[in-house]
Amino acid sequence: MEDIEAEGRLLDAAEVLFYGHGVQAVGMDRIRAASGVSLKRLYQCFASKEELVEAYLRRRDRRWRGALATRVAAEQSAADRPLAVFDWLEEWFGEPDFRGCAFLNAFGEMGAGSAAVADAVRDHKAEVRGYLLGLVRDAGAADPEALADQLAVIVDGAITTAAVTGAPGAAGRARSAAAVVLAAAGVTGGNTEGRERSRGKRNRATG
Amino acid sequence: MEDIEAEGRLLDAAEVLFYGHGVQAVGMDRIRAASGVSLKRLYQCFASKEELVEAYLRRRDRRWRGALATRVAAEQSAADRPLAVFDWLEEWFGEPDFRGCAFLNAFGEMGAGSAAVADAVRDHKAEVRGYLLGLVRDAGAADPEALADQLAVIVDGAITTAAVTGAPGAAGRARSAAAVVLAAAGVTGGNTEGRERSRGKRNRATG
DNA sequence: TATCGTAGAGAACGAACGTTCTCTCCGCTA
DNA sequence: TAGCGGAGAGAACGTTCGTTCTCTACGATA
Numbered sequence: 096m097e098d099i100e101a102e103g104r105l106l107d108a109a110e111v112l113f114y115g116h117g118v119q120a121v122g123m124d125r126i127r128a129a130s131g132v133s134l135k136r137l138y139q140c141f142a143s144k145e146e147l148v149e150a151y152l153r154r155r156d157r158r159w160r161g162a163l164a165t166r167v168a169a170e171q172s173a174a175d176r177p178l179a180v181f182d183w184l185e186e187w188f189g190e191p192d193f194r195g196c197a198f199l200n201a202f203g204e205m206g207a208g209s210a211a212v213a214d215a216v217r218d219h220k221a222e223v224r225g226y227l228l229g230l231v232r233d234a235g236a237a238d239p240e241a242l243a244d245q246l247a248v249i250v251d252g253a254i255t256t257a258a259v260t261g262a263p264g265a266a267g268r269a270r271s272a273a274a275v276v277l278a279a280a281g282v283t284g285g286n287t288e289g290r291e292r293s294r295g296k297r298n299r300a301t302g
Numbered sequence: 303m304e305d306i307e308a309e310g311r312l313l314d315a316a317e318v319l320f321y322g323h324g325v326q327a328v329g330m331d332r333i334r335a336a337s338g339v340s341l342k343r344l345y346q347c348f349a350s351k352e353e354l355v356e357a358y359l360r361r362r363d364r365r366w367r368g369a370l371a372t373r374v375a376a377e378q379s380a381a382d383r384p385l386a387v388f389d390w391l392e393e394w395f396g397e398p399d400f401r402g403c404a405f406l407n408a409f410g411e412m413g414a415g416s417a418a419v420a421d422a423v424r425d426h427k428a429e430v431r432g433y434l435l436g437l438v439r440d441a442g443a444a445d446p447e448a449l450a451d452q453l454a455v456i457v458d459g460a461i462t463t464a465a466v467t468g469a470p471g472a473a474g475r476a477r478s479a480a481a482v483v484l485a486a487a488g489v490t491g492g493n494t495e496g497r498e499r500s501r502g503k504r505n506r507a508t509g
Numbered sequence: 510t511a512t513c514g515t516a517g518a519g520a521a522c523g524a525a526c527g528t529t530c531t532c533t534c535c536g537c538t539a
Numbered sequence: 540t541a542g543c544g545g546a547g548a549g550a551a552c553g554t555t556c557g558t559t560c561t562c563t564a565c566g567a568t569a
Contacts, residue, residue, distance in 0.1 A: 115414065116414050116415065117326075117410065117411050117412070117414060117415070119324075119326035119327070119411065120326070120411075120412075120414075120415055122525070122526060122527075123526080123527060123528080124525090124526085124527090132547095133546075133547045133548065133549090134528085134529090134547090134548085134549080135529090135530095135546075135547070135548090136546075136547080138527095138528070138529080143527080143528085144526095144527065144528095194413075194414060195406075195409070195410060195413075196462075198466075199406065199410060199462055199466070200410030200411070201410075202402070202465065202466060203324065203402060203406060203407030203408075203410045203411060204324050204326065204327075204407070204410060204411050205324070205327075206401075206402075206465075206466075207322065207323050207324060207327075207401060208323065208324070208327055216466055217466055217467070220463070220466050220467070241475070241478065244472075244475040245475060245476075245478060245479040245482075247459075247463065248456060248459035248460055248463050248472065248475055248476045248479060249455060249456060249459055249479065250459070251458070251459040251462045251463055252454075252455035252456055252457070252458040252459030252460070252462070253455055253459075255403075255406055255458045255459070255462055256427070256454065256455050256458055258406075258409065258413075259405075259406070259409060259413075259423055259424055259427050260424070260427070265451075265455065268448070268451040268452060268455060269452075269455045271448065271452065272452035272455060272456065272479070272483050275452075275482055275483045275486045276479050276482045276483070278486075279482045279485075279486075329555070329556060329557075330556080330557060330558080331555090331556085331557090339517095340516075340517045340518065340519090341517090341518085341519080341558085341559090342516075342517070342518090342559090342560095343516075343517080345557095345558070345559085350557080350558085351556095351557065351558090
């Protein structure tokens with residue numbers, strides 16, 4: 096098995112297990128078993144559990160933001176894109192293995208004990224906030240920086256609320272709050288009201 | 303040492319250690335050392351670590367909501383109280399040992415593995431949401447249920463953002479978002495705008 | 510003073526942790 | 540075919556975990 100393949104399998108196993116059960120609840124041996132990679136090779140790829148955790152977070156960050164951006168970019172009007180974030184969130188919340196924000200979970204567990212993990216989490220949140228900033232800037236918001244801050248707060252609140260309640264409905268409630276702050280900043284898309292969106296297809300092309 | 307005193311010292315130690323370092327990162331022996339309660343007595347009070355964690359969360363829930371309610375009740379006008387929540391949050395975020403939401407942290411760590419902990423977290427979030435509902439109802443909001451949902455999302459987002467960034471400024475940004483959704487629901491207090499509040503004393507009595 | 514119940518200190522238990530080491534086997538070269 | 544390097548399997552290391560047990564000391568009662 097090549098190094099690059101082993102690394103991928105290790106990160107795949109780490110993502111499923113760390114995200115699903117928490118970092119501290121999953122031992123290295125369990126990752127070895129799930130990945131099929133020998134323990135020796137595991138420690139050749141990642142010198143410690145902390146390194147593996149950090150790598151897991153950084154890869155998840157890229158994938159997560161990539162999936163979000165892909166979904167949002169499908170929205171044709173720049174003014175509609177900020178709210179499309181919450182449509183994507185709702186889809187994500189509905190997935191059976193959804194268990195909240197991997198980064199916040201890891202931060203709560205290891206943020207106080209591992210600077211590397213804390214940095215990865217901070218970087219992720221900063222990237223997301225930067226992405227939202229670009230969206231509202233393109234949508235012509237009055238004060239993009241302030242609006243991005245507000246949306247970032249609402250997004251995090253939506254994720255944690257959905258995780259605890261176990262219901263994807265938090266996305267819709269967050270979406271309605273986001274619609275209000277967007278409207279207040281002068282961003283009015285084609286479906287600012289939201290909420291009844293789930294009754295059928297969007298009125299704009301989504302494909 | 304009486305049972306009731308031992309229990310209090312155990313919960314005090316558990317709160318500082320579990321909240322500060324995470325639940326899994328703190329062993330029972332460390333709690334014994336910090337509390338001065340013997341291990342035997344510890345297991346007489348709490349039959350397992352899980353029970354201690356749940357008791358820690360439930361006591362913290364009562365205290366946390368009590369402190370919040372005390373601070374908010376000092377606001378004379380019912381219309382100003384919802385935003386006062388965020389003033390209290392900012393004070394909390396500025397405390398040196400602030401490390402995010404104890405309940406979300408515990409949920410991320412043990413929510414998948416302990417039903418008792420998950421229940422305690424859900425109960426806390428439901429209580430907070432119910433408290434917010436009462437506030438906006440008293441303030442005469444148009445749709446109190448929907449508004450309470452929105453505020454609950456913003457509160458959770460504020461806490462997690464403040465925890466990750468390590469700066470209390472998230473409270474102000476959440477406050478401004480909350481002010482917008484409150485205004486949209488017809489709740490207009492004496493200082494809805496917020497934001498410049500931090501430049502000096504509030505214009506209403508705070509004592 | 511002799512006895513008893515209880516409490517604290519901390520040793521001890523088995524399991525699991527992160528990490529390293531040993532052993533064996535296989536594919537390559539001379 | 541003999542020898543070598545690297546890889547996988549998994550035993551083993553030392554530590555720490557949650558939990559239980561042992562031993563000693565002490566205060567109350569007769």
